[in-house]
Amino acid sequence: MTLIPHANEKSVPTPAELRRYATRATGRLRDTAVHVGRLVEDKTPDPVLAGAIRTATRVRDTAARAGRLAGHRNLDSAKARAARAATLARANRTALATVAGVLTAAALARRARRARRTK
Numbered sequence: 001m002t003l004i005p006h007a008n009e010k011s012v013p014t015p016a017e018l019r020r021y022a023t024r025a026t027g028r029l030r031d032t033a034v035h036v037g038r039l040v041e042d043k044t045p046d047p048v049l050a051g052a053i054r055t056a057t058r059v060r061d062t063a064a065r066a067g068r069l070a071g072h073r074n075l076d077s078a079k080a081r082a083a084r085a086a087t088l089a090r091a092n093r094t095a096l097a098t099v100a101g102v103l104t105a106a107a108l109a110r111r112a113r114r115a116r117r118t119k
Contacts, residue, residue, distance in 0.1 A: 013021070041049065089096060 044052075
């Protein structure tokens with residue numbers, strides 16, 4: 001059974017057929033992922049699983065804590081600094097473009113010199 005019709009077929013699938021194909025493929029992938037997950041879990045030693053669960057819990061707790069801290073922080077000073085930096089960059093576009101060009105040329109020259117040395 002083909003999932004999607006071949007490109008050389010005369011009939012072009014309708015959007016509804018494509019949605020059906022996509023839904024079927026998504027279901028198959030989900031089932032396969034669940035199956036592979038169970039196989040991996042069955043073959044993984046218990047101490048490794050316990051460590052993975054501990055690590056996942058720790059990461060989840062740390063992410064939740066970071067989210068709470070970010071929610072309580074006042075980001076006005078960071079926004080003000082970013083706005084000042086953007087204004088400065090807009091005012092000095094030519095100088096920034098020149099510096100970027102010089103740095104790029106220097107990096108390319110150094111890379112070319114290093115490439116010649118290794119030959």
